Amino acid sequence: MKEQNFRSSGWFGRTGKDGFIYRAWMKKSGIPEHAFDGRPVIGICNTWSELTPCNSHFRELAEHVKRGVYEAGGLPVEFPVLSLGETLMKPTAMLFRNLASMDVEEAIRANPLDGVVLLCGCDKTTPSLVMGACSVNLPTIVVSGGPMLTGKHKGKSISTSDLWRFSEANRAGQMDDMELSVAEAGMCRSDGHCAVMGTASTMACMVESLGLSLPGNAAIPAPDAARKVLAQMSGHEIVRMVKEDIKLSDILTRAAFENAIMVNAGIGGSTNFVIHLLAIAGRMGIDLSIDDFDTFSANIPLIANLQPSGDYFMEDLYYSGGLPVVIKELLPYLNQNCIAVNGKSVAENVKHAECYDENIITTMANPFNRSSGFIVLKGNLCESGAIIKPSAASAPLMKHTGKAVVFENIDDYKKRIDAPDLDVDENSVLVLKNVGPRGYPGMPEVGNMGLPAKLLAKGVTDMVRISDGRMSGTGFGTVVLHVSPETADGGTLGVVQNGDLITLDVYERSLHLHLSNDEIAERKKNRKTEIKIEARGYVRLYQQHVQGAHLGADLDFLRGSSGSKVAKDSH
């Protein structure tokens, strides 16, 4: 191979003591001398962990990436980074997204890498890796782990969104513990992440619509052989990207972000999309605001029939033609010339896409739901914004005025929600405070708080719920999320009291607390908003530096990029 002056030659291309050190310890793995002839060195950033069950197949996946890298004449080197398992980490994996991104950024920059393959799966493992890689800006490609096969229970298809239904049925006495346990065993039948259009699938669609993965990446089920082929092809592609010096900044333009917002509306993606895309844009120095999510999704209806906004599962999306079919249908709205990792435009990449099942992917002319994407709400209760996902909400509640039933924090909610004497009815508005990024800290997915047991027993299935927290991508309901400024930052949410009237008007994009400005100011003056800052460690750093949800909840000093140059070279 003709030697190009790749970044890794600053390590392996050296002579003398330094070159000796850089190569000798690598050779202990059996890497021969000719592998250090100046060929591209490709890092495979792996989030495999037995504590992240959604990513438990990533060691095998990495082997398929390596095949492609070798095949294209590169040298693959796999390295682990902090893996964020959504189901096990406490208090919430979101608290550690920014920490993982720091790990990724520093690991990439500090090592002899020319290009990077990011192995992403469970919810936060995608944004954390992409954010970290953006702050280095090397040639980078994403390989998602793929969704798991659809779960089964009593002959019916199930997945994560059913968890909420099962839980409510159990609390209402309609599903006993034994049946709950049987359903638990049928939920996760294979490798892969959640099988609905939850946050993990949304993130996989996000990287595909941004152009960060090969076409088709999002929907191929984890156990399908096509996933292994895609991994191998991605290994091949990253070597080409390094040779052609195609960096993240060549792909992640403002137009690519606009495309991602529109595609996300078409598929009814998770509300977490907003916070993660804002954070990624912040790393790239792209001027993206929360209002852009409303602007660019306003004309896009729901054209994918996937839970939680619809009926089907990621496996069905794959069999119907995958995300390229959705993108092809949206082409007239998209910035068609954006380039993906394979060097082709959006339009070229979906040219041959074909829909095989119109029950799963429909046309713009005949959508499953005219309203999709996110509505960004403004008003005296959320001066910097809040979001609602209309496709997951109940139409009769989209314009609603009700009396607030206030929970000061999540413990207060848990203690009182099922109390027989809780003063609540189906017209009430449930308000949960202190679950924002700084206040909780970490912004947990509790915004779709369960309804009071006594109302469930009456058959109530939805109520307006408002909080400064997030909601699982698999959740649904008329749920106002990401209220900003959050309670801990002195937001108006913090002064809402039981019995205050609140109006949600999704059509007018407003969220209004029926109090005068003077009354709000007076209550704020008398309110103690001081939060307990942890004494030490990462959580202290997080609380001191995390930005509001409307900015992506990144740490202020992590926004932007430091590039790939190593600041000091001690050798």
Ligand code: FES
């Ligand atoms: Fe990992 Fe849902 S728990 S994707």
